[in-house]
Amino acid sequence: MVVVFTGGTGGTKLVQGLQQVVAPEELTVIVNTGDDIEWWGLFVSPDIDSVLYGMAGLLSTERGWGVEGDSFRCLERMKRLGQAPWFSLGDLDLATHLTRTAMLRAGKPLGEATAELAAKMGIRARVLPMSDDRVSTMLDTAKDTLTFQEYFVRERHQVKVHTVRFEGAERARPAPGVLESVAAADAIVLAPSNPVTSIGPMLAVPGILDALRTAKASIAAVSPIVGGAAVSGPAGELMKMMGWPSTIAGVARAYEDFLDVLIADRADEVEASHLNSKTLRVVCTSTIMKSMDDKRALARFALDACATPQITGFAGD
C-alpha cells in the first residue's frame, strides 16, 4: 500500500508517475483542500481537480491546471455579467464543479463526492481529500488577509506574507480513510508540493501529523526546492516567512517530525551530503519531471527510497 500526500500542479506529476508504477488498488492519494474556493457559487477544489484531471489524463499540460483543450466561453460571459475576472473556470472544467457542488449541497461529504467524480473519470486509485470539513488557508499579508487563491492567483504571490493560518483546521477531522491508509501504508511519499500551503494544511488537521509520526512505513518527501529555489510558485518565500531556509534543509525542517528520507535534486548534492544524518537519509536524483518517463522514474525512486532500510551515509541513486 502506497500513500502520497499532494497539493496541486507539481505534486500531480509525481502522482501520475506513481499511478504508472503502483497498482490502482494499492495507491491512495491524499489531497490538500486548504486552497478550496467558492467561486460563481460553486465549490472548487483546485488541488483535487488537478489530481483527478492528472490521473484521468485530462489535465492541461500547457496550463498545468484545468482540462486540456478547454474553452472559456462561460467565463467571458461571466465577465460581461460583472463577475470578478481573476479566477478562471473552463467550460469543461465547470462540469466538475457543478457536479461536486450539487453533491455537496445534497449533503454528500467531500470525500464521497471526490470518490464519485474519480470513478466517473475512470480513476481506480483512491483519491481522498485531507478532510470533509472546510479548512481555509488564510494569509495575512502586507495588503490584507487573503485566501490562498486571492494570494496565489489574484495577487500572483507578489505580496509579502506575515503569517499563514489554516482556518477551521482545529475543528476539522481527517476524511474517512486518511488515518487508516497512513497506518496501513508500506510507503508514504510527500509529493514535491509547497510545504507551507500544500502540505501544511494537511499536517494542521488534527490526527494527520500523529499518524505520520507513528506510521510503520518509511516516509519520503520529494523536495519542491531545487538549487535553493522553488521549482514553481512561492514555496521559497513562504518557507522563509516560516523561519526556515528556502533550501532542502528547510524542507527537512518542515517535515522533521516524521521524515525518514528526503529526495533532493542532483543540483543539491553538496547540501544533501551535509544534511544526510543518522535520523534523516538524503538521497539525490533528477526531480524535474518533464516527461512521463521522468515521472515514472521519480515515482520508482521514491518507492525504492521508502523500501531501503535506514542506512547511514550518502545513498545517491
Next chain:
Amino acid sequence: MVVVFTGGTGGTKLVQGLQQVVAPEELTVIVNTGDDIEWWGLFVSPDIDSVLYGMAGLLSTERGWGVEGDSFRCLERMKRLGQAPWFSLGDLDLATHLTRTAMLRAGKPLGEATAELAAKMGIRARVLPMSDDRVSTMLDTAKDTLTFQEYFVRERHQVKVHTVRFEGAERARPAPGVLESVAAADAIVLAPSNPVTSIGPMLAVPGILDALRTAKASIAAVSPIVGGAAVSGPAGELMKMMGWPSTIAGVARAYEDFLDVLIADRADEVEASHLNSKTLRVVCTSTIMKSMDDKRALARFALDACATPQITGFAGD
C-alpha cells in the same frame, strides 16, 4: 405605460416588437416562472431567460431558446459525469444561471436578480417575474406527475395530461411591481403564449387575476392558436384538457374574466366574426412573427387595439 404578460418563445417575439415601439421606461414585461427548474444545482428560469435574451438581442433565432452561437461543451462533459442529458444548458447560457443562482443563494429575491441581469444585458425596460416565490407547474399525466420541463422537454409533450396544477401558487405573492404596473397601465397585452401553462400560472398567483379584472387599461390578448391549432407547443392539447376548444374561442374562454380585445390571425377571420360580441372585441391581423417588421407591426396593432374604444362590430385592421 404598457404591460405585457408573457411566457417563453412565442411571447418573446411580441415582447421584442413592443421593445421597438414603446419607450423602455414605459414598458413592463411580466414573465411566467412556473417553468423554472433546478438543474445541475442551478436555478434556471427558462421564460425569463428567453425574454432577457430576446430583449438583449442574444436569443438564438434558430433554437428559439438560449444564446445565439452558444456551445454545449459543459453539457457534453456533464453527460460524461453521469448527469441526465435531456435538458440543455449552453456554455454562454450557463453564465446567466450561475449569476442568478449566486444572487438567489445570497438571499436576493428573484425580481431583484432579474433586474440586475437585465441591467447587465443592457435592457432598460422593466422585466418582472410573476412572483419572487416558487411556483411549480405540475402536470399529472398518464405516465407520472411531471414538472413542466419534464413534460415539455423530456417527454416532448407526447404524454396525455389529466390535470395541471400550480404548486405553491396559493401561497405566492406577486413580485414587487406586478400589481402596481397593472394598475398604472394604459395598455395591457397578453402575448401569444400558452394560456394554460404560460399565462395560467400567472393568473394563479393570488392578486394578479383581480388586478386584471379591475385594471383601468384595456386588455388585449394575442391568440397563440391560429387556424384551430397552436402555432407551436402543446397549447391546443392542454386547452382541450381544460375543457376549452382549441380555437380562438378557447383563448377567449381562458381569459373571459378580464379580456377586452382578442387579436386573432386572419386565418381565423370567420370564427372571429362569430366570436365578436358586445363584451369582447375580436380583431384580426397577421400574427405569425417571422421578421422584426412582423413583430413590430403586431406590437403596434396590439397597442392600437388597446387604445381603440370598445366598439361593437368587427374591427379587423
